[in-house]
Amino acid sequence: MKRFVHAAAISRAALLFGVLLAFAAPVGAAETAPPSAADPLIAPQQGFVDEKTCTSCHAEQAAAFAKSHHAKAMALADDKSVRADFNNARFERDGVAASFFRRDDRFFVRTEGPDGKQADYEVKYTFAYEPLQQYLVDLGGGRLQALDIAWDTQKREWFWLGEGSAAKPGSTFHWTGPFYRWNRTCIDCHSTDPRTNFEPQSNEYNSSYVATSIGCQSCHGGGAKHIEWARAKAANASTAAADPGLAKVDSNTCFACHARRTRLVDRYQPGGHFLDQFSPALLRSDLYFPDGQILDEVFEYGSFQQSKMA
Helix, strand or coil: CCCCCCHHHHCCCCCCCCCCCCCCEEEEECCCCCCCCCCCCHHHHHCCCCCCHHCCCCCCHHHHHHHCHHHHEECCCCCCCCCCCCCCCCEEEEEEEEEEEEECCEEEEEEEECCCEEEEEEEEEECCCCEEEEEEEEEECCEEEEEEEECCCCEEEECCCCCCCCCCCCCCCCCHHHHHEHHHCCCCCCECCCCEECCCCCCCCEEEEEEECCCHHHHHHHHHHHHHHHHHHHHCCCCCCCCCCCCCCHHHHHHHHCCCCCEECCCCCCCCCCHHHEEEECCCCCCCCCCCCCCCCCCCHHHHCCCCCC
């Protein structure tokens, strides 16, 4: 079964060093500004601020970043974010079938559910931007599932991410199974400071994040201390700290997401060394061709470390 096409593979060409520029906050800005979007998963978290607090001082950098694929890594599904054909489109291949349509300005897919029966499911979020876009469906219990039928933005057609025979409902690799579960497989790298928040007693997720997509604080860390620094500096306070309160952005920051890796700690802390927080995949035969070229989705870390650039 082919690996789930994670959108971090979108930028295979090169690592992005220092993608996000340093940000500040205006004097008097609230440290726990209320969420500006209607996304129910956005929740204030200690040490973090609303992303608009950053952009209020750094509008030029924010405008440039908004044009990037990183800024569009995840979004509420609407007319602006959805790129696929939901005008009663039909897809069928290798036993996988689905119909895509709209209802009351919302986006739906009719396909085989976890019980093996056809049902209508509402698309809640877009996932990635180019060259493919996937779609997340809420199956209840806080579970967001990625459809295994994605949209090719270049060919402008639907395609199946799997290969061989279609997985059966109730199995790991069915689109309703654990492999395609956003909370489990891909939550780390598409939002700002995401929290899985799995509750084993109820077998449910209460996942949240500071911002729906990747933002300033994804790479620079929580901005609360930076706000304190900016306020003190603007007031010419003698107690103003020398440290602006931002995590150092270097290749380790990129590797945290642009790597095939196993997480060693509960949450990624920007500014730390990659190998202190993750165990990268080795040069296995199922991941690389014998000559070192990419076979499976290894993202950029392993390939970069083998290159002359490294």
